[in-house]
Amino acid sequence: ELKVEQNPLFLSMQEGKNYTIYCDYSTTSDRLYWYRQDPGKSLESLFVLLSNGAVKQEGRLMASLDTKARLSTLHITAAVHDLSATYFCAVDPSNYGGSQGNLIFGKGTKLSVKP
Amino acid sequence: DTAVSQTPKYLVTQMGNDKSIKCEQNLGHDTMYWYKQDSKKFLKIMFSYNNKELIINETVPNRFSPKSPDKAHLNLHINSLELGDSAVYFCASSQDTGPPEQYFGPGTRLTVT
Numbered sequence: 001e002l003k004v005e006q007n008p009l010f011l012s013m014q015e016g017k018n019y020t021i022y023c024d025y026s027t028t029s030d031r032l033y034w035y036r037q038d039p040g041k042s043l044e045s046l047f048v049l050l051s052n053g054a055v056k057q058e059g060r061l062m063a064s065l066d067t068k069a070r071l072s073t074l075h076i077t078a079a080v081h082d083l084s085a086t087y088f089c090a091v092d093p094s095n096y097g098g099s100q101g102n103l104i105f106g107k108g109t110k111l112s113v114k115p
Numbered sequence: 116d117t118a119v120s121q122t123p124k125y126l127v128t129q130m131g132n133d134k135s136i137k138c139e140q141n142l143g144h145d146t147m148y149w150y151k152q153d154s155k156k157f158l159k160i161m162f163s164y165n166n167k168e169l170i171i172n173e174t175v176p177n178r179f180s181p182k183s184p185d186k187a188h189l190n191l192h193i194n195s196l197e198l199g200d201s202a203v204y205f206c207a208s209s210q211d212t213g214p215p216e217q218y219f220g221p222g223t224r225l226t227v228t
Contacts, residue, residue, distance in 0.1 A: 033216070033217075035219075037156075041221070042205065042220060042222055043205065043219040044219075045216055045217070045218070048216050088158065090158075092215065101146055101148065101163055101209055101215035101217070102163050102170060102172070103160060103215075103217065104160070105159070107155075107156070108157075108158075
């Protein structure tokens, strides 16, 4: 069974600080997604990572993918309060015999940025 | 313009009832999905459907059934509702060509009493 593990699950940080969220998965996949969810809201796509070594940046967030290590990271630079949300990684298991698009989600990292 | 929409936004019902949640996408996507998010915020795929096949997560009870009247709609029917069905249900869609980046609807909060 494909497993997707995120850590930490809860993260409280001060504005201006840097931190990294980790996403490990248990089988080969070269398709990984990061989503953001605000309380009571839907999921917003942040990054789509499609190959080993892929790195994408948007504002204070940067995501990377190492398919050999089966690891993705979401790095937060100089956090601001507006980044407070829950962040999910999701893996496409299609090259594990799974169906393309039937994403397997991590449990989410609840980020709280305090002034 | 809303890309993926769901109705209703909130649904409160009693155990044993049958209910439906509707989903529509205006993105021209080929594949639609239903996800369940439980009280701990854990997201799990329930179904994916395009005009070629329906893929069902084996853990989904057969009380749940997706119905697609056309390519832009995928409705979720739930029979004999149970307390454990209380959750937020998200619809999503993606294109078949290229990586399946999924666009999510606003969610339907189902409460079974």
